[in-house]
Amino acid sequence: MANYDMLTELLDLPNVRVTHYQLVGKHRLNLFVESTLEAAVCPNCQQVSLAMHDTSEPQMLRDLPIWNRRCGLWYAPRRFKCTGCSDTFVERVVWREPGLGYTQRYEHSLYERMRREPVAQVARIEGLTEEAAQGIFERRAKKASPTGATRS
Numbered sequence: 001m002a003n004y005d006m007l008t009e010l011l012d013l014p015n016v017r018v019t020h021y022q023l024v025g026k027h028r029l030n031l032f033v034e035s036t037l038e039a040a041v042c043p044n045c046q047q048v049s050l051a052m053h054d055t056s057e058p059q060m061l062r063d064l065p066i067w068n069r070r071c072g073l074w075y076a077p078r079r080f081k082c083t084g085c086s087d088t089f090v091e092r093v094v095w096r097e098p099g100l101g102y103t104q105r106y107e108h109s110l111y112e113r114m115r116r117e118p119v120a121q122v123a124r125i126e127g128l129t130e131e132a133a134q135g136i137f138e139r140r141a142k143k144a145s146p147t148g149a150t151r152s
């Protein structure tokens with residue numbers, strides 16, 4: 001059985017394990033990851049649940065590039081059933097905001113670059129649409145400054 005401990009260590013996301021990887025051509029790397037936590041906290045009643053219900057469809061989340069390859073994390077969020085309120089809920093992970101197609105650190109890195117370089121240029125290098133890149137910039141700018149920073 002293959003062991004991906006080294007990739008897990010290099011990836012360095014909390015409570016995440018690499019289960020598989022895939023090189024796509026010369027410029028892409030896909031990492032298949034899963035959460036290593038056995039429990040999740042119900043957002044409704046704060047009870048800790050060990051009862052895994054199911055997993056959602058795997059999603060591809062953009063992460064920081066490695067060795068000049070664009071990196072995509074394939075991750076299937078897990079759904080738990082709460083024993084307290086019987087609700088089912090999707091586990092939260094600290095490295096990604098729900099609903100977003102990229103990791104927090106990717107967002108941060110892009111934001112820092114777009115503060116110095118034109119958005120269009122960063123978008124082209126990253127293979128994103130300008131709208132997507134601009135959206136990332138604005139989200140992060142709002143977080144960075146409560147008054148809402150704007151691009152100068």
Ligand SMILES: [Zn+2]
Nearest residue numbers: 042045082085
């Ligand atoms: Zn609950």
